[in-house]
Amino acid sequence: MRKNGVGGGAAAPHRPHFSGLFLCKHEVPEGNILMTNQEIAQIFYELADMLEVKGENRFRINAYRKAADQIASHPRSIADVAAEEKLQDIPGIGKGIAGSITEILETGQLDDHRKLRQEIPAGVTTLLSIPDVGPKTAKLIWESLGLKTIDEVEFAAQTGQLQKLKGLGPKTEQNILAGIERLRARQAEPTRVLLGDALPLAERLLAYLREHPAVQRADAAGSLRRRTSTVGDIDLLAASDDPRSVTDFFVELPEVGRVHIHGDTKATVISHTGLQVDLYVLSPEQYGSLLQHFTGSKQHNIEFREIALAQGLSFSEHGFKREDGSLITCETEEAVYGTLGLPWIPPEIREAQGEFATARDGRLPQLIEVSDVRGDLQMHSTWSDGRAELGEMARAARDKGYAYIAITDHSQGLGIVQGLTPERVREQRAEIDQLNVELAPFRVLAGIEVEIRVDGSLALPNDVLEALDIVLASVHSGMRQDRETMTHRVVTAMHHPHVDIIAHPTGRLINQRERLNLNFDAVLQAAQETGAILEINASAERLDLDGEHARAAIEAGVLLSLGTDAHSVGGLDAMPLGVAMARRGWAEAKHVINTRPLDDVLELLNRTD
Template sequence: MISNKALAEQFEQFAKILELKNELSFKISAYQRAAEAIRSQGESLEEIYKRGGIKELQKIEGIGESISQKIEEYIKTGKIKELERLKNKIPKAELEFMEIPGVGPKTAKKLFEKLKAKNINELKEKLKKQGLKFFKEKTQANILRGIEIKSHLSGRMLLADAKPYVDSIIAYLNKSNLMERVTAVGSFRRFKETVGDIDLVATSSVPARAIKYFVEYPEFTKIITSGETKSTVIHSSGIQVDLEILPENEFGSLLQHFTGSKEHNIALRTYAQEHGFSISEHGIKEKSGKLILCPKEEDVYKTLKMDYIEPELREDRGEIEAALKHQLPKLVELKDVQGDLHMHSNWSDGSNSIEEMAQKAKELKYKYIAISDHTVSLAVAGGLDAKGFLKREKELKRVNQKFTSLKILNSCEVNIKPDGTLDLPEESLRRFDIVTASVHSSFNQSKEMMTKRLIRAIENPNVDIIGHPSGRIINRREGYQVDWPEIFKACVANKVALEINAFPDRLDLVDSLVQEAKKFGVKFVICTDAHNVSQMDNMIYGISVARRGWAEAKDVLSTRPFPELQTWFKKR
């Protein structure tokens, strides 16, 4: 199965190469729109194609006849001839440099021509030695940081991309009746934003038979090792999968040990040693040598006289101290969410109508949603001007009358311009129930300028929420530089909430900043930024970020009943 990510990357390459060749901007934009459309689809484009061919693909906003033909070609052959022809005319190193976060096509070309580097490793060394001859110090630093980010993220899969593979493998294993329990551990269980590999633990009375069944899973393409109780394989997606089996009475220790993180386990082990214990995946050993077995994970923490620590908190960021003092937060849960305050309809760059989004919200048992279509300056996303939003109001009124148990709020995602002003007039902004303001351009401003830009938007009396606050896109773009304590203070002073964007490649605000913002008293909203109905199911990923950031339901405005939500925003 071809992933939407891999398919989107083909069209992103098209756009970059055409920009390098100084092609007309409308051609570049067409490929950029196609890539975004593909990434935003909740369903696999290969499945859509199988269901209805090219005509079905063309129903997706941003995919026309030419793009759909290229998608068909890629699904059938694994390549696009036109793209391959273009790539063959450009040095391989130049193409590689364009994949560095923050490096555009023109910079990639300059890097290749000036430094004569043949690959990224060579580029890194030459930049350090000769970079200042051709680039400003800040530019050089940004490129080197981009190289480090690419190196760190290389081979890591988005959490949301890994989840279907994990679910499918576990479903396969549970069919066999050879294992009593199977659980994913590691960074996946801690809901980290990316996953390096898939780690599974299980219990079984017949481990050898269970391992044999495991390695026969049809999607495994290579067996690296296969023993009596352990196996390592490669999945067809390229990700490594590890399974370890232990007896039932050791499962709690096994689960705790392999969930991690490494930093959490080191801190826990250090505390245990200071109090006369040693910990392993087999149990907790007393000084006398007696082994305390832990069938349940809770037993590990209980033995050490601390509260159970949820997997999302296990990063050695104060959770052990809090567990000893019985001061761990009661983390927000998916069931707490009462609405979604950021989504796009087909009035801008969404695929579904307002009514279809409302129907999905009803199925999710939400009490309210906000339709936050893009504003005028984001032309690539079909942004609306003031007149366009007035027309949309009539549709919102009609749909609201149909869904009596659901409040559909008139909202927008307004663009924060480089100087901090917004791209809709004040009189238009006053008409909305809720306004989300976001940065969509000029990401490379200095820390001082970006901080002033955001604070000016926060101080605008019409702004309620700052959307995807850091601007990062996982594996593709680093967040911009901001003085976060000043942003947090401004949000509290102006009663503006920060969004935790649940879109799988954003997950922004990041967990560490959520934890810091909470200390300042900042309030959050968890939103999907959905561009179609299937993406409204991504709320779980936003919840995971909030939980990793120690957020409780009381910290998240979108867990409140509508009258309370309305009162909070009106208090400004």
């Protein structure tokens, strides 16, 4: 788990930067400044960092961080929420922070933040991004040596100045130097790792651990288990009666580049690929509490422990402690939640977004499972930019157990690939018809991923689209349009009579390209009006919609579809990632059209045979 992951109170000075997705000029009340959720959140993160360096009340600091998390992950524009005077409906936002948000929206800044910034140079809070440098160390270095940048701290460490400070020694000085090196490596290779890349590495490491004779169980936890789109590190857990032998074994694995921490029950290593991997080991009878604790999220755990405290129980990874000091251990997570009278809560929704209240009321959703998915509704073949023949894709999908798929090659109008012309759509249809004879009862739907042109019109004529079984529409070019234009463009396409699904609706490519500048509320409204379906694109670099957007869609009564967007046979394996996003969005099978039998899907699309 990365810095400030589960349970921590430490700073996380740098947050991934989001696009201006949630901002819409014409919705902001007169006189307000254009601010994205991320920009607003950033002010509170910085405020928290500065207060921490000052040594202020840690609960106040945590309140700002919690509010910033809520703001950053809110699926709607905070400016819109503010305009509706609903800010205090958001958990963690009370009168004070609501007032601060209003001030930020009106003036573009926060006076408390501005004043503190005069007191504490911006550079000092950036020192918090160095591993092993927290607020106390940053303050010490700044006040005693006057250092304000990472470069200055690096030089001071190289020249032995840091170890002269009270409380620091030569080891710490070396750790800070190594930390700066790690930070630089991260910045050169900036990104968080894709869920789809981290999962295989975690599985390899787990396979080693499970072979160790003293290991009874091993699982991934943390954000990987919650299936966030990207992860900052990998958290692994093991059950063993001899934990030390397991951490000893772990730090010697071939994947390990460097050992950072190596204790009796925990070890932290850096893999050769630069990813941090943490291992925690406890006895089998404590495995349930270990799993719960390290799955997080941090805020979920805090709420969980508050509920425990209200029942006179203190909870940690070791189990529940009664007030008399006696321990209740839990071998399973079901027992952990059950001890507080709660049903087991799926990891994907442990984000402190209302899951406890829902669980208490017995209203937890029956989340969609991979096995619910009967067909894959987006994939490509050599007819456009895919690497496998249409027949190979179909047979591979059939062999995965699907009842149907949609072949959705690109249309003309997409410059970089050989998109289908009306003529070639008809040729492809003949091949699909032939395949359907061969593969029956498995069914290949003749589909298309048609370009939404810059004005919202589609790149194929109506009669061509009408003859297809399913039409996906998406934006691949002209992506820099302003918010109003882009929103109008997508909404116009949704109103097209032959468009069934908007593919990868927000257009993000994780770590590569920001989301489209789109008013998502307006997209949801258009979906309500037209019945258009929004895709959850399962390819690892898209995962679009993500959980937050999927949940907003479901709450708006909008239907979803799942497609891998596979461009090869191997690409079909991405479906569990898409299902994970759906689960993070609290989706049940009924919310996703391709959990339904083919006839029901065709009826929904008004294309019954």
